[in-house]
Amino acid sequence: MANRQLNPNSESTDNYLKAILALGGPEESRVTSNALARHLDVAPASITNMLQKLAAASTPLVEYERHHGVQLSPSGKKRALEVVRHHRLIETFLYEVLDYPIEEVHEEAERLEHFISERFEQRIAAKLGYPKIDPHGHCIPAMSGRMPKQSSMLLTEAALKTNVLVESVSDRDAGTLKLLKASGIGPGVQIRLQERTPASRCTVVVGRSSKMLELPENIAHSIRVRPLDK
Amino acid sequence: MANRQLNPNSESTDNYLKAILALGGPEESRVTSNALARHLDVAPASITNMLQKLAAASTPLVEYERHHGVQLSPSGKKRALEVVRHHRLIETFLYEVLDYPIEEVHEEAERLEHFISERFEQRIAAKLGYPKIDPHGHCIPAMSGRMPKQSSMLLTEAALKTNVLVESVSDRDAGTLKLLKASGIGPGVQIRLQERTPASRCTVVVGRSSKMLELPENIAHSIRVRPLDK
DNA sequence: CACGACGTTTAGGCATACCTAAATATTAGG
DNA sequence: CCTAATATTTAGGTATGCCTAAACGTCGTG
Numbered sequence: 001m002a003n004r005q006l007n008p009n010s011e012s013t014d015n016y017l018k019a020i021l022a023l024g025g026p027e028e029s030r031v032t033s034n035a036l037a038r039h040l041d042v043a044p045a046s047i048t049n050m051l052q053k054l055a056a057a058s059t060p061l062v063e064y065e066r067h068h069g070v071q072l073s074p075s076g077k078k079r080a081l082e083v084v085r086h087h088r089l090i091e092t093f094l095y096e097v098l099d100y101p102i103e104e105v106h107e108e109a110e111r112l113e114h115f116i117s118e119r120f121e122q123r124i125a126a127k128l129g130y131p132k133i134d135p136h137g138h139c140i141p142a143m144s145g146r147m148p149k150q151s152s153m154l155l156t157e158a159a160l161k162t163n164v165l166v167e168s169v170s171d172r173d174a175g176t177l178k179l180l181k182a183s184g185i186g187p188g189v190q191i192r193l194q195e196r197t198p199a200s201r202c203t204v205v206v207g208r209s210s211k212m213l214e215l216p217e218n219i220a221h222s223i224r225v226r227p228l229d230k
Numbered sequence: 231m232a233n234r235q236l237n238p239n240s241e242s243t244d245n246y247l248k249a250i251l252a253l254g255g256p257e258e259s260r261v262t263s264n265a266l267a268r269h270l271d272v273a274p275a276s277i278t279n280m281l282q283k284l285a286a287a288s289t290p291l292v293e294y295e296r297h298h299g300v301q302l303s304p305s306g307k308k309r310a311l312e313v314v315r316h317h318r319l320i321e322t323f324l325y326e327v328l329d330y331p332i333e334e335v336h337e338e339a340e341r342l343e344h345f346i347s348e349r350f351e352q353r354i355a356a357k358l359g360y361p362k363i364d365p366h367g368h369c370i371p372a373m374s375g376r377m378p379k380q381s382s383m384l385l386t387e388a389a390l391k392t393n394v395l396v397e398s399v400s401d402r403d404a405g406t407l408k409l410l411k412a413s414g415i416g417p418g419v420q421i422r423l424q425e426r427t428p429a430s431r432c433t434v435v436v437g438r439s440s441k442m443l444e445l446p447e448n449i450a451h452s453i454r455v456r457p458l459d460k
Numbered sequence: 461c462a463c464g465a466c467g468t469t470t471a472g473g474c475a476t477a478c479c480t481a482a483a484t485a486t487t488a489g490g
Numbered sequence: 491c492c493t494a495a496t497a498t499t500t501a502g503g504t505a506t507g508c509c510t511a512a513a514c515g516t517c518g519t520g
Contacts, residue, residue: 007506034467046508048469053506067468067515097327098353108347115341123328237476264497276478278499283476297485297498 006053008061011114015040016050017061017080020072028077030069081141086113086121088134088141091171093124095135102135102186103177136177137168137187137224155202155215155223158193163228165190170222180223183213190228236283238291241344245270246280247291247310250302258307260299311371316343316351318364318371321401323354325365332365332416333407366407367398367417367454385432385445385453388423393458395420400452410453413443420458 023031037044055064061076090109094100152167166189194203202220253261267274285294291306320339324330382397396419424433432450
């Protein structure tokens, strides 16, 4: 037989909840064991084990059905949003107050998000003027609130020869962020997709200086944009 | 047979090293299992087990001899000082930058000290102007340095009717710190021990307003002072 | 609608760090 | 200097979270 008890305050629990939130998307659809295994880089069997514990906890953190994936319970969603809020506030704090280079905030936040107190969260939020987005352009979920819906699309899906605003960039890869910084691409910057080349490249125009750049697909794929108009 | 392998980066390892540093004192004398068990609130058998692992690690963190206690190895001391530096820098940061009440900095620092990066340490040190003491009056060990020796004594050991300066206060109990704050006692404040009553009380004079206070022994015992003269 | 590919779960194990109970070593008092 | 009290260690066990291998379910396709 496997293991019985969950530590509901562990880093591990936090990471499972975050992953279920992220993979479930705004519709909060059910998430499969397989998807979690890939996302968390953990063996599928370990996922099952952990999901069973998350579901069997005294205050269940997920709703789980054999062979049919999981969803966050209300408690689970609350904690997941709290951890995401911590992550993004910490990123903002590192960037704004401690002058971290943008590509290094994620790793530090990923560790610290599990360990800061309510008070710490409150104090950095106050210090930063209760920001609504982090340095990558991701929204910071409100204390008592929910995730606002994304109305954005991937740069690779944008209409050709149309100006768009960069809404956010993925924080997952430091190298990508460094490259984007060097290219002058970040949230709020205006860009235009010139062509969608078959060799998976995009050509774009940046800001007023209107540089031409070639972005490999994986880079272009880490940029979310929204129409300029409204 | 017991356990074999140490996780040299665990919170637990950090706490053992800190405890050995603290209990060994400036002379770095050997520390007994019993003292560690009391200090860490862990069963003596668990101490032995952990000490054996700390000593048997690929880079040993302690020098251990059966029935004769432990001492930090050079690597162990380096890490212990690093953790103490983290702790005290974080306390200073929480107090100076995030406006924490003094009695709440310890608990937060105690958690975060294990998880911050070198960069985080550097950045908050820079932000604070490379402070040498924390808000409780404890010295912050230098990056490449050692603990400066304390030339102070406990208030309960001070000469009677002689002005002394408060050097530091213990950070271990939030209640004590709150009481001291309310009494106006903190690092740099001038006080004088009026009498050493048998019922374990001390009467003191605080600063220019020269209030008379009665301090229970446990409170007086949490204050370190040094002569005013030099 | 049966079968095979793939996803998921069960079973059994390992590692870290804790525990208690029992055995053994050290030390202090007479 | 021997014994009793105390400190320490050994032995064996628990809890959490990970692993692999093998069994089992689900579902698309022929």
